[in-house]
Amino acid sequence: MTFVPKDVVFLPESTAAFPDRWVAMNVFARTAFGLSGEIFRLLGTLESDPAAGGDGPFRCWRVEYFSNEDGLLADPSRYRRAPEDWQELSLDRSALIAELKKHCILIDDEVAYRERFKPKRNLLDRERFGNFHQQHGQHMALTRRKDPADWWMRQKFTADQLSVRSDTLYGAIQSKFLERYTQERIGAGTLVVDLGCGTGVYSNLMASRGASVLGIDPNEAYLTVARTNAAPGTRFETMNIGQAGALDRIPTASADIVFMSDALLFYFVPFYPGQAADIGVLLKDIRRILKPGGSFVSLEPHGAFYLMPWLGAVDRPFVVVTEYLNKTFGIVPPLSQLIREVTQAGFAVTDMREIVPADYFENVDPRGHHFASEFPLWHLFEFRSLADPA
Structure with a gap:
């Protein structure tokens, strides 16, 4: 069964210029995804009625990034604050569900999900979250190609x-x-x-x-x-x-x-x-x-x-x-x-x-x-x- 874990909070991010925007943030996993109101409503009924909400397409946004790459003491919230910087997507239902699972806004298995919070086993381990040092070292070495200590x-x-x-x-x-x-x-x-x-x-x-x-x-x-x-x-x-x-x-x-x-x-x-x-x-x-x-x-x-x-x-x-x-x-x-x-x-x-x-x-x-x-x-x-x- 697919469901929203209790670790997720929803933040209103609408403005006059960019209406109908929410951020779903998993505060334990440090992940985030941008939602329109129709997805917000779909998530509210998904567990009780898996077929609710239609097949889409659904308007949503990629907002998550490793914000500490901007600086060790930059805003650590890991989502882009400016709506104009959000990457807009239009996804059918199956693609939307997959994207929400990728960002831990939806999960299928509570036990497997909890297992992900253990320390990383090595630099290439992308399944386990690990602590901040391990996340930062992996991001800097594999994504930025920089020495974390020098950075x-x-x-x-x-x-x-x-x-x-x-x-x-x-x-x-x-x-x-x-x-x-x-x-x-x-x-x-x-x-x-x-x-x-x-x-x-x-x-x-x-x-x-x-x-x-x-x-x-x-x-x-x-x-x-x-x-x-x-x-x-x-x-x-x-x-x-x-x-x-x-x-x-x-x-x-x-x-x-x-x-x-x-x-x-x-x-x-x-x-x-x-x-x-x-x-x-x-x-x-x-x-x-x-x-x-x-x-x-x-x-x-x-x-x-x-x-x-x-x-x-x-x-x-x-x-x-x-x-x-x-x-x-x-x-x-x-x-x-x-x-x-x-x-x-x-x-x-x-x-x-x-x-x-x-x-x-x-x-x-x-x-x-x-x-x-x-x-x-x-x-x-x-x-x-x-x-x-x-």
């Missing part, structure tokens, strides 16, 4: 990799927040270890506040850029963070602050299956490196709202949260899991901030600005290292 860097940083792009939410949220936060928190003589420093952008920012900063990253190509453009007070070393013994060269009790951004999530949801990243090893190293009473500062994507669809009016956003404690699509741990792992490793929470965009971004991306102003996309935690029980 990610270009979403956050300018082409020369020396500053954060102001035309994305990275600049409007992360960078603007850290400009203020480092001014409050860091002064002359502060000793900082920046784990996962990349090309050293935030290491240089902290050094500009008077800190002495040791930037650590496993990627030698990034560190080449960092060393070439190092601010006074910074130095950079290559180490495989999260592996036993990798940080042994950093002296014990040598740092006032250990800083990480956009990196801790990989210790909860690996970027690829079998990735070796041991958060226990990492946290033990961080405690050893910190001075007594020193702080571990973690700036990460938000455990509830990151990559959730941006729905509603531009200035009255809402979101459908489809998962929180048990992640299949998501790549960020729930707040409770993050806090529990860190506190059980010998830290106490001393501060937590949910970060929203700077005002200027409303003129760059109104929808992104209003959504992220209501549903934060990053949070910052300060964890204080407790006395070593040994």
Whole structure:
């Protein structure tokens, strides 16, 4: 029996210039299809009367696309917002049913459908949805023919990799927040270890506040850029963070602050299956490196709202949260899991901030600005290292 799963919501998208348009969105599968009113009505009777609605042709639209190809922090809703960009189709009944099944607006078998939410088995697996990392890697490698890791860097940083792009939410949220936060928190003589420093952008920012900063990253190509453009007070070393013994060269009790951004999530949801990243090893190293009473500062994507669809009016956003404690699509741990792992490793929470965009971004991306102003996309935690029980 063919039916609409309970995972589907219908969004009115009609305008005066483009009347009679709906989007059917499967909020779990992250798929969408454009419908006319006659199809909307057909779906309402399909389960009770499979022959209802006639044979067509039916007017409909392809609207779905991998919207994060426009940018890692672009609108993740995966359907084209502008009706003039919709690809119009005229389909008979059988072709329409096939298209709706392709986009998971209709299904035949609940068990087989649920099976699709498991992790991808490999790069070529198009049957299972997998998490965002797996979907993104597959799309970039097979469709865009680009290296996903290189593409990610270009979403956050300018082409020369020396500053954060102001035309994305990275600049409007992360960078603007850290400009203020480092001014409050860091002064002359502060000793900082920046784990996962990349090309050293935030290491240089902290050094500009008077800190002495040791930037650590496993990627030698990034560190080449960092060393070439190092601010006074910074130095950079290559180490495989999260592996036993990798940080042994950093002296014990040598740092006032250990800083990480956009990196801790990989210790909860690996970027690829079998990735070796041991958060226990990492946290033990961080405690050893910190001075007594020193702080571990973690700036990460938000455990509830990151990559959730941006729905509603531009200035009255809402979101459908489809998962929180048990992640299949998501790549960020729930707040409770993050806090529990860190506190059980010998830290106490001393501060937590949910970060929203700077005002200027409303003129760059109104929808992104209003959504992220209501549903934060990053949070910052300060964890204080407790006395070593040994």
